[in-house]
Amino acid sequence: MKLKMMYSFLNSDINIIEKALEDTVHGESPLLQEASLHLLQAGGKRIRPVFVLLAGKFGNYDIHVIKEVAVALELIHMASLVHDDVIDDADLRRGRPTIKNKWDNRFAMYSGDYIFAKALELMTKIENPIAHKILANTIVELSIGEIEQIKDKYRFEQNLRDYLLRIKRKTALLIAASCQLGAVAAGVDESLHRKLYRFGYFVGMSFQITDDILDFTGTEKELGKPAGGDLFQGNITLPVLFAMEDEKLRSEIVKVHEAMSQAEINSIISLIKQSNAIERSVEISNRYLDKALKVLEDLPNNRAKRTLQDIALYIGKRKF
Amino acid sequence: MKLKMMYSFLNSDINIIEKALEDTVHGESPLLQEASLHLLQAGGKRIRPVFVLLAGKFGNYDIHVIKEVAVALELIHMASLVHDDVIDDADLRRGRPTIKNKWDNRFAMYSGDYIFAKALELMTKIENPIAHKILANTIVELSIGEIEQIKDKYRFEQNLRDYLLRIKRKTALLIAASCQLGAVAAGVDESLHRKLYRFGYFVGMSFQITDDILDFTGTEKELGKPAGGDLFQGNITLPVLFAMEDEKLRSEIVKVHEAMSQAEINSIISLIKQSNAIERSVEISNRYLDKALKVLEDLPNNRAKRTLQDIALYIGKRKF
Numbered sequence: 001m002k003l004k005m006m007y008s009f010l011n012s013d014i015n016i017i018e019k020a021l022e023d024t025v026h027g028e029s030p031l032l033q034e035a036s037l038h039l040l041q042a043g044g045k046r047i048r049p050v051f052v053l054l055a056g057k058f059g060n061y062d063i064h065v066i067k068e069v070a071v072a073l074e075l076i077h078m079a080s081l082v083h084d085d086v087i088d089d090a091d092l093r094r095g096r097p098t099i100k101n102k103w104d105n106r107f108a109m110y111s112g113d114y115i116f117a118k119a120l121e122l123m124t125k126i127e128n129p130i131a132h133k134i135l136a137n138t139i140v141e142l143s144i145g146e147i148e149q150i151k152d153k154y155r156f157e158q159n160l161r162d163y164l165l166r167i168k169r170k171t172a173l174l175i176a177a178s179c180q181l182g183a184v185a186a187g188v189d190e191s192l193h194r195k196l197y198r199f200g201y202f203v204g205m206s207f208q209i210t211d212d213i214l215d216f217t218g219t220e221k222e223l224g225k226p227a228g229g230d231l232f233q234g235n236i237t238l239p240v241l242f243a244m245e246d247e248k249l250r251s252e253i254v255k256v257h258e259a260m261s262q263a264e265i266n267s268i269i270s271l272i273k274q275s276n277a278i279e280r281s282v283e284i285s286n287r288y289l290d291k292a293l294k295v296l297e298d299l300p301n302n303r304a305k306r307t308l309q310d311i312a313l314y315i316g317k318r319k320f
Numbered sequence: 321m322k323l324k325m326m327y328s329f330l331n332s333d334i335n336i337i338e339k340a341l342e343d344t345v346h347g348e349s350p351l352l353q354e355a356s357l358h359l360l361q362a363g364g365k366r367i368r369p370v371f372v373l374l375a376g377k378f379g380n381y382d383i384h385v386i387k388e389v390a391v392a393l394e395l396i397h398m399a400s401l402v403h404d405d406v407i408d409d410a411d412l413r414r415g416r417p418t419i420k421n422k423w424d425n426r427f428a429m430y431s432g433d434y435i436f437a438k439a440l441e442l443m444t445k446i447e448n449p450i451a452h453k454i455l456a457n458t459i460v461e462l463s464i465g466e467i468e469q470i471k472d473k474y475r476f477e478q479n480l481r482d483y484l485l486r487i488k489r490k491t492a493l494l495i496a497a498s499c500q501l502g503a504v505a506a507g508v509d510e511s512l513h514r515k516l517y518r519f520g521y522f523v524g525m526s527f528q529i530t531d532d533i534l535d536f537t538g539t540e541k542e543l544g545k546p547a548g549g550d551l552f553q554g555n556i557t558l559p560v561l562f563a564m565e566d567e568k569l570r571s572e573i574v575k576v577h578e579a580m581s582q583a584e585i586n587s588i589i590s591l592i593k594q595s596n597a598i599e600r601s602v603e604i605s606n607r608y609l610d611k612a613l614k615v616l617e618d619l620p621n622n623r624a625k626r627t628l629q630d631i632a633l634y635i636g637k638r639k640f
Contacts, residue, residue, distance in 0.1 A: 028460075028464055029464050029467055029468065031467060031471055032464065032467055083429060083430070083433065086426070086429060106406070106470060107467070107470060109403060109406060109429055110403070110463060110466045110467045110470065111467070113403065113463040113466065114460070114463035114464060114466075114467060116463075117456070117459040117460040117462070117463045118460060120440070120455075120456045120459060120460075121456040121457060121459075121460050123452075123456070124449065124452045124453045124456045127449040129444065129447040132443075132444045132452060133444045135440075136437070136440045136441040136443070136444045137441065139437040139440060139441075140348075140434070140437040140438060140440075140441050142437070143430060143433040143434035143436075143437045144348055144349050144352065144434060146430040146433065146434075147349055147351060147352055147427070147430045147431070147434065148349065150426055150427060150430065151351055
């Protein structure tokens, strides 16, 4: 079953959110509007809004309240992507950046700031102070994760703990916050919204590990970019860490650098795929999924719970 | 009288804020801590925290509550400076950026994100929803101002309205918000915190116009950089707009571009200084100050009010 089919009963609310996303960036600055719409129309799984809505189903679900949270979280995710792209963009035009290029980067940075600010503005419609505390803490961790990711690039001595902390900050906490904030906005009590947070955290960890696996196993067509891009950019992900436990493989991997040819990268990717690194990474991903499903057992039975189960199971099997 | 002397009765509270600023960035990431401390220790007028404290004096002043707002606003100001510097840094090393340079910029962008996130975290200690709405609206405007500033660079056809809207967004609204939020955090009633907002807005406009004048009239020693830097970078400020009303001067000014020599810039600066553009800019600045002082008349008489008057009068006369 496709992901979107799993939550088709939310379709009309997801359309409201798509509309609200567009409305949010409408009108204030033609330049910003154009850039933000371009970003929005590029799509995405909208997985964070879906989690917000599903979590909201455990309480007093009012789409006109909950949509503010759903839109805010998608915008925060988008803003972080925009900032991630700022320097990647510069990398593509290495050596001789044009003025145009620099302006684009500056524009991208400020666009990210703007999209983020709009998210905060929406969140002020939720008056429960707990919601703001959860969000602020998440954003602090997210920004530390961004910095740590730079620091850890091409740092081949890092360990499993470094990796897990990094993906927790970069991905899992925002998904956890999506689940928790959807519940908080629907007036769910603390013990329940904390469970939804834990579910989101475990699913988020598995989601990112799966992403990191797909970067090796996916085809260029599925990924929309050549495989192995993470390693090429110096991101030491779980399959790489496992592969490096083999001394021979390790000696190849530590040679990776920015100016390497695609052919050289491809041969290292093949070696990693032939090792047991992928299999072991899948195993870790599945362990997080099991924990996520375990948390769900305690939740009241309803359609939202069954959908969260479906999504968790899907994440472990997804191909892109 | 020096600026700091005017609010010397706040010294012990300002020390608390300096300490809180350092504590805020302490401990989470060694890299971030180092960068943020560097920035903090570079100093600054701390004019936003001073406005927060003074505005708080009109209500139930509790330094342990009000300091959160004061620190948050200084951090937001700092975060915006860090993002402003990202691309300026790149300009200095034009043509052939090193990896180090690019990493610095990326690091600067993420540091800005982090400092901003920490500000939001502090603000969640203020539970009044009005405070969050004021802050979010201010941040949205600030980010639009950043973008508009890029768009308006070297755009010589802009008018007074474009300029005033830009400095409103880039500077005045954050100072206005400092005054208003200090009051809100001290439980001041709406009519009073709105007046403090208006005072801050008018003072902020005058503050920025004065800054823009000093960029022409200040010495390199006073400014810490060569005069005319704004024009050189394509920022069309109030003196430039007035100067361009003279056709002969206009024809010189529109020649300004990024690759111009300092000598060529200097000769244009001399022409602007010889015109009536500076005088007319001072006049506009003073008009905003008069409005600020007018707003103050309606406020209850106390030491904070007298200090706000002193600061407003100082801003019109400051030399750096």
